[in-house]
Amino acid sequence: MYLETPKKFSMLVGQAHEVAVNFFRPISRKYDKAEHAYPKELDMLASLLDGMNEGSPEAAGAATAGKRGTKQEGGIRNGSNMSTALGAIELCYGDTGLLLTMPRQGLGNSAIAAVANDEQLERFKGKWAAMAITEPGCGSDSAAIRTTATKDGDHYILNGEKIFVTSGDRADCVVVWATLDKNLGRAAIKSFVVEKGTPGMTLTRLEHKLGIKASDTAAFVFENCRVPAANLLGNPEIDVAKGFAGVMETFDNTRPLVAAMAVGCAKASLERTKELLKDYLDPDYRTPPLNASHVAATVARMEAEWESAYLLTVKAAWMADNKQPNSKEASIAKAKAGRVGNEITLKCVELCASIGYGEDELLEKWARDSKILDIFEGTQQIQQLIIARRLLGKSSSELK
DSSP, rough: OSSSOOOOGHHHHHHHHHHHHIHHHHHHHHHHTTOOOTTTTOOOOOOOHHHHHHHHHHSSSSGGGGSOOOOOSSSSSOOHHHHHHHHHHHHHHHHHHHTTTTOOHHHHHHHHHOOOOHHHHHHHOOEEEEEOOOBBBBSSOOOGOOOOEEEEEEEEEEEEEEEEEETTSSSSHHHHHHHHGGGGGGEEEEEEEEEEEEEEEEEEEEOOOOOOOOSEEEEEEEEEEEEEGGGSSSSSOOOTTHHHHHHHHHHHHHHHHHHHHHHHHHHHHHHHHHTGGGGGOOOOSSSSSSSOOOHHHHHHHHHHHHHHHHHHHHHHHHHHHTOOHHHHHHHHHHHHHHHHHHHHHHHHHHHHHHHHHSSTTSSHHHHHHHHHHHTTSOOOHHHHHHHHHHTOOOTTTOOO
16 A cells, blocks of 8 residues: 555645635634535535546545445556545545535435445436434434334335434435334345435424534434335345445445544644644654653644544545455544544644634634544444454444
8 A cells, every 4th residue: 555645636635725725714714603504605616526526537525435446457546435535634624514515525425326326326416415324312323223114115115313414404315224124123224315305304403513513414304205216225125144234335435534534624733733833843853752842742642643543544445445345444544533633633722722712713613623523423432342343253243
């Protein structure tokens, strides 16, 4: 694995960085204070990204991140998972909430890219898809989903409630996780694309949050909501032997992307802190940490933690591009980056004292935004549980 940014992505990374600094940051505070107001400035940016993807074999974006395509003969490839992760790092260097509300870049788009068939990929192309997994009383344990999907001719009837749906109000459709049979446990859970406006689908509220306020977070109720059977993603058959693996493939793609968001947000805090405290730091790293000031030693430790999170993130994305099983690595990257990202942003606020805590700087906002990146797509504790299962060769029933 080559650890430098692939040359073919250098322009994309550079453009994403310019967007973060010159486009996201100037409107960051505006939409942090205007929660639930849609950032109309993003429409033009989303259209530009769509155009770039149409004309590029190495597209970037949630809708293109998957394990499809063929591995390059006699070597490795860096594809859409890598480009999307690198782009997310740079965009979150600007504002995580604005990235999360970018049209057609929702987590539901990653779910469609991961498990949809060719016909579904074409039919849902250009749609903005949110993803609905969490329910009241069912958060980190996705297998405990109680929303039901009952087959009725050429349709499924959905009944249940979903909460914490990112971009739920603004998206064109929602990828809903539901069970075909509660008695069969994980194996019966499938994902369905539900178009907005479908009868029986009701948006009940928008959440008020600690951070990522530019992104809307919705709750839905499904009451006898009829969804075409053709909108079921993946295999409609219940395969007890395969279990939960079908829908869980989605996380193999989305967890490295969330890790990338945490890496980007932490990068912003760390670099700004180094700028503010430059008079207390050794720019050439000539002073050993044991002999350095507390500030310098703390910054050095944070830089090392950030580097490890970055490398784990690009490794998980690289494995997905090369169609290697990456479930364990995706959880490792998510766990490390989520924890480190939150620790770095909070420590940067602490080191910068009143400057870090005030609204004259974005440091306090990045600290608030970073916490969700350690929670959604599976909390720190859930990631550690998944990693332990993979390392020990235990099933979910054997290791809870």
